[in-house]
Amino acid sequence: MAYTRKDVSTLTKAERRRFVGALLEIKRRGEYDEFVRIHIEYYVSDGEDGLRTAHMAPSFLPWHRRFLLDLERALRRVDSSVTVPYWDWTKNRSATAAPWTADLLGGTGRPSDQRVTTGPFAHAEGNWTLTENVTDTEFLTRDLGRRRDPIQLPTRSDLEWALKDPVYDTAPWDSTAGKGFRNKLEGWGSGRGSASWRNHNRVHRWVGGAMLGGASVNDPVFWLVHAFVDLQWSRWQRRHGRPRYLPAEPPGRGSAQHGRIVARHERLPPWDTTPDELEDHSRIYRYA
Template identity: 80%
Template structure:
């Protein structure tokens, strides 16, 4: 039977407690840091060589769908009642709303060094020491809203702009495309600065701290954010019946994207699964 992923703002106190406990348990066991390492390994940008499985490519959505499923399975091995909640950042738009409560993710970082000092993932509690992709310290950092140069979370209309596009993705299948649902949602825009960060990308910028780099998984809000992104793929599929993951076939030799992106029936590393196999998740989970 399919289980349900809920809006984080509608979790009960007990559901929040169980979710946090499961995260802390897999962190203590060393499993959580494996997820951080995986994301770092497969975060490949346009300007780098080799395959781009996780970002700036059509596989952004199925890769993170599988990544979420793996994390969720790890949590459910600890507590079978736990699912990954989603954070609707078009509704919960301030640093005081869900999910930034004391009993869930804690709040923003302190002004001096952006260290998160509230909630169960605060460094002082000794349960959430960063070990992978660390440059400035072993503690979780955030700068909600970007205090030095404030930005706003994406709006419902900005998300709707992505959802209305009937085509999944278009050539050249990278961060430069201006059409297609995938990049409008992933959020690589034109220009510089805040104007170029759309939807998914702007949320990472709004949170700041460790969420700004490839080691963004160090912040547990990563999963709530990507659960909401995954929900948008589901909503897009329902709106555009019959629309499929693109490209259907790999770019041929001589194409600049040959060997750099994944087509519908190619396996997503590091797993033995294809985008085609991840398009319908209704047998595993649903969204409330």
């Protein structure tokens, strides 16, 4: 039977406690840090050589769907009642509302070094030391809204701009694609600075701190952000009659993307699964 992922703002006190408890337990076991390592390894940009699967590529959505499922399975081995909630950043836009409460993820970082000092993931609590990172920082950092150069979270109209595009993705299949739902939702735009950050990318930058790089998984809000991104993929499929992942076939040898992106029926590293197999989640979970 499919289980349900809920809006984080609707969780009961018991559900909040159990979700946090399961996260802390897989961190204690050392399982959580493996997820951080995987994300760092697959944080590959357009400008790097080799295969891109997690970012700046059509497989952004199925890669993170599988990544979320693996995390969720780890949590449910601890507590079978737990699922990953989603954060609707178009509705819960305050830096003090869920999920930024003391009984969930805690709040923003202090001005001096962005160190999070509230909630169960604060370093002082002794349960959330960063051991896998791209810097030597051991404590969780955030800068919600960016104090020195404020930005706003994406709006409903920003999401609608992505959702109304009927095509999943288009050439050149990277961060420069001007059309296609995937890149509009991932959020790579033209130009420079904050105006070019849309949807998913803008949320990462609004949170700031640990969420700004390849080690963004160190902040548990990563999962709530990507659960909401995953929900948008589901909504887009329903709106447009379940159109398929693109490209259907790998780019040919004459393409700059040859060997650099995953086609519909190709294996999606690091797993032995394909985007095609991840398009339908209805037998596993649903969204409230």
